[in-house]
Amino acid sequence: MINLTINDTPVSVEENATILQAAAKIGIRIPTLCHFELDCFSIEHRTGSCRICVVEVEGRRNLAPACCTPVNEDMVVKTNTIRAINARRTMLDLILSDHPKECLTCEKNGDCELQNLASEMDLHHVMYEGEMSTYKIDLACNAIVRDLNKCIMCRRCETACNDVQTVGILSGVGRGFDAVVAPAAMMPLNETKCVFCGQCVAACPVGALTEQNNKYQVWQALNQKGKHVIVQTAPAVRVAIGEEFGMDPGSIATGKLVAGLRMLGFDKVFDTDFAADLTIMEETTELIERLTKNENLPILTSCCPGWVKFLEHQFPELVYMPSTAKSPQQMFGAIAKSYYAEKLGKKPEDIICVSVMPCLAKKYEASREEFAPEGVKDVDLVISTRELADMFKEAGIQLEKLEDKEYDNPLGESTGAAIIFGASGGVLEAALRTAADWLTGEDIKDIDFNAVRGLEGIKEATVNVAGTDVKVAVTSGLGNARKVLEKIQKGEAHYHAIEIMACPGGCLNGGGQPYNHGDSDILEKRKEAIYTADSDLPIRKSHENPHIKKLYDDYLEKPGSKLAHKLLHTHYTPRKNW
Amino acid sequence: MSCCDCQGKGQEELNLIEQFPEKREQLEAYIESLDISDDREKNRGFLIQSLHKAQDIFGYLPLSVQLFVADKLKLHLSEVYGVISFYSYFTDKPVGKYKINVCTGTACFVKGAGAILEEFKRYLNIECGETSRDRKFSLGALRCVGACSLAPVVMVNEKVYGKVSTKMVPDIISECK
Numbered sequence: 001m002i003n004l005t006i007n008d009t010p011v012s013v014e015e016n017a018t019i020l021q022a023a024a025k026i027g028i029r030i031p032t033l034c035h036f037e038l039d040c041f042s043i044e045h046r047t048g049s050c051r052i053c054v055v056e057v058e059g060r061r062n063l064a065p066a067c068c069t070p071v072n073e074d075m076v077v078k079t080n081t082i083r084a085i086n087a088r089r090t091m092l093d094l095i096l097s098d099h100p101k102e103c104l105t106c107e108k109n110g111d112c113e114l115q116n117l118a119s120e121m122d123l124h125h126v127m128y129e130g131e132m133s134t135y136k137i138d139l140a141c142n143a144i145v146r147d148l149n150k151c152i153m154c155r156r157c158e159t160a161c162n163d164v165q166t167v168g169i170l171s172g173v174g175r176g177f178d179a180v181v182a183p184a185a186m187m188p189l190n191e192t193k194c195v196f197c198g199q200c201v202a203a204c205p206v207g208a209l210t211e212q213n214n215k216y217q218v219w220q221a222l223n224q225k226g227k228h229v230i231v232q233t234a235p236a237v238r239v240a241i242g243e244e245f246g247m248d249p250g251s252i253a254t255g256k257l258v259a260g261l262r263m264l265g266f267d268k269v270f271d272t273d274f275a276a277d278l279t280i281m282e283e284t285t286e287l288i289e290r291l292t293k294n295e296n297l298p299i300l301t302s303c304c305p306g307w308v309k310f311l312e313h314q315f316p317e318l319v320y321m322p323s324t325a326k327s328p329q330q331m332f333g334a335i336a337k338s339y340y341a342e343k344l345g346k347k348p349e350d351i352i353c354v355s356v357m358p359c360l361a362k363k364y365e366a367s368r369e370e371f372a373p374e375g376v377k378d379v380d381l382v383i384s385t386r387e388l389a390d391m392f393k394e395a396g397i398q399l400e401k402l403e404d405k406e407y408d409n410p411l412g413e414s415t416g417a418a419i420i421f422g423a424s425g426g427v428l429e430a431a432l433r434t435a436a437d438w439l440t441g442e443d444i445k446d447i448d449f450n451a452v453r454g455l456e457g458i459k460e461a462t463v464n465v466a467g468t469d470v471k472v473a474v475t476s477g478l479g480n481a482r483k484v485l486e487k488i489q490k491g492e493a494h495y496h497a498i499e500i501m502a503c504p505g506g507c508l509n510g511g512g513q514p515y516n517h518g519d520s521d522i523l524e525k526r527k528e529a530i531y532t533a534d535s536d537l538p539i540r541k542s543h544e545n546p547h548i549k550k551l552y553d554d555y556l557e558k559p560g561s562k563l564a565h566k567l568l569h570t571h572y573t574p575r576k577n578w
Numbered sequence: 579m580s581c582c583d584c585q586g587k588g589q590e591e592l593n594l595i596e597q598f599p600e601k602r603e604q605l606e607a608y609i610e611s612l613d614i615s616d617d618r619e620k621n622r623g624f625l626i627q628s629l630h631k632a633q634d635i636f637g638y639l640p641l642s643v644q645l646f647v648a649d650k651l652k653l654h655l656s657e658v659y660g661v662i663s664f665y666s667y668f669t670d671k672p673v674g675k676y677k678i679n680v681c682t683g684t685a686c687f688v689k690g691a692g693a694i695l696e697e698f699k700r701y702l703n704i705e706c707g708e709t710s711r712d713r714k715f716s717l718g719a720l721r722c723v724g725a726c727s728l729a730p731v732v733m734v735n736e737k738v739y740g741k742v743s744t745k746m747v748p749d750i751i752s753e754c755k
Contacts, residue, residue: 162654168655171654171657172660172664173664185659
């Protein structure tokens with residue numbers, strides 16, 4: 001342990017701790033901006049580039065950036081001397097000198113770390129006025145908007161894209177005043193191998209990276225005459241949206257979410273979880289087939305569009321590996337515009353299918369060509385958890401005060417197996433629950449596969465399914481997926497099934513979720529909420545969902561049938577690796 | 579390198595890597611002579627020298643060449659572009675047969691380098707950092723070539739012109755045949 005004093009208070013911290021961490025231990029929060037950490041995934045971005053966190057260290061001539069200065073024995077630190085405060089204010093002033101003062105109309109208004117800092121540091125006028133950046137806003141892709149005029153060069157997005165996700169499209173470009181974080185040749189995102197996971201958006205402290213906003217289109221859809229407007233909600237949305245309304249992290253707001261959506265005016269409020277159960281039916285059928293034939297193993301999950309795009313760009317030779325099952329979002333859309341449309345006696349084009357997703361890649365996924373048979377998109381509009389919260393707020397819907405309501409049927413019934421899709425490991429666990437029952441022909445009671453749960457980036461386990469040892473791996477965060485895929489390519493690892501999610505921790509930490517601002521606790525609590533919601537449900541196996549059974553009996557016949565293949569399966573396309 | 583979307587792959591007319599197989603082989607042989615491994619951190623250390631070689635061979639570094647280098651070093655294209663955009667030595671645009679560089683270091687500047695640069699712009703009808711349409715001339719400014727006693731200085735490829743006046747500009751240009 002290292003002993004030091006900060007503002008005359010003694011503190012002991014572990015070796016390698018930073019001044020910032022030591023100060024936090026005694027209740028002193030030193031302001032930061034470029035700094036970003038998520039302990040639960042060991043993500044550390046400590047470039048010390050913004051100098052907002054400078055403090056005075058006795059015996060040291062210049063000020064020290066607290067976020068990346070390690071503590072020493074007997075160090076004497078002063079965090080709030082006039083010299084430190086003035087330096088911080090000057091730094092903030094300089095950052096603001098090239099930052100648009102458009103807070104009132106900025107997408108990040110109210111959630112911006114720079115705005116908060118200006119408020120905390122009591123800044124009331126900007127001292128320096130000079131040249132401003134004039135970049136064209138990149139609106140070309142339908143998932144992420146890049147406004148480099150708001151970029152403060154903290155480079156958190158670069159760490160997220162290159163180090164955590166290893167997607168590798170962002171880099172510091174140019175120098176001096178012209179320096180900016182951008183893809184090669186300043187290409188717009190949709191011309192790169194960007195997978196639209198949105199982890200850069202989640203990391204951006206300001207409004208330089210935000211989601212492509214579809215809220216207004218949803219308002220328009222809700223007010224369009226002659227259209228039947230339905231909505232589906234992804235598993236991870238219900239355990240996060242409450243945070244936007246002052247509910248504690250980890251609150252399960254399923255019933256309130258349904259009530260709120262009905263108040264917004266959706267004709268039917270359905271659940272992506274229903275389609276998650278359907279995914280399990282199709283994917284597990286494929287898993288068992290590949291396992292029994294012992295061919296084309298491992299099977300990789302295909303629910304996550306960010307991961308699928310990553311594979312298509314960076315491992316094009318492996319495109320035969322993922323399950324051909326569509327993601328729950330797309331399965332939902334396909335069933336809504338076929339089975340449900342027929343039941344309702346409506347044409348597919350008269351149904352508008354809206355998704356609420358914790359994800360930005362889902363916006364891109366819905367626009368993939370193969371998901372618009374005969375030109376009618378299966379999923380018309382995708383909004384993120386954050387966007388839905390904004391819509392509730394605009395409509396004056398106080399989510400926290402609503403009485404719980406139930407989803408509509410037939411596409412609203414779901415099981416515990418579907419809810420856990422929202423956490424890393426959940427898809428595989430859900431598949432194993434069904435596979436175990438199908439292979440043994442029994443109703444197995446012990447269905448908690450704890451080995452695949454948790455926020456760790458790579459989890460490996462050998463699970464006994466009906467007397468057979470099945471070797472599985474679960475990865476979240478594309479950097480971890482890369483490690484596992486490279487091992488497979490080299491023949492160093494052999495698995496039967498692998499679940500891969502693009503975002504660290506899975507969908508609960510998706511790029512469209514309420515901002516966590518580096519607080520790991522929030523993510524832990526969302527995860528716990530997902531497993532609580534699972535264990536609270538009476539039915540916890542996808543194949544026991546009564547409406548899924550009915551869907552097969554009435555329409556699809558059986559998993560893997562010809563019609564199921566037409567509606568619920570897809571293919572992958574090798575893409576350029578840049 | 580300044581901002582904006584005017585540069586980049588849209589401008590690239592030729593895929594130099596496909597167009598000149600012998601040059602490609604030359605670059606490939608060079609990069610393969612380096613100690614390239616699966617360790618990206620280590621490979622990054624070979625990036626600048628590989629780019630130097632590539633620019634020597636091809637004259638400039640369009641996207642096709644950047645991609646080739648990125649691929650050989652197992653790096654992302656964005657990393658390669660980031661380096662190219664940082665160092666003024668590297669260029670992703672074609673340069674002319676004659677690279678005219680006006681020294682704008684302190685001594686030359688004081689002795690009127692600014693006016694000389696303007697005169698070159700006027701005669702060649704290009705801006706600083708641009709190349710003429712016939713790819714004969716590129717115009718640039720550089721900082722101090724170490725010949726301050728000859729200020730103001732202009733370099734054309736490797737040749738140095740000293741004590742240059744605006745009147746000499748047309749002669750310097752016409753010498754480039």
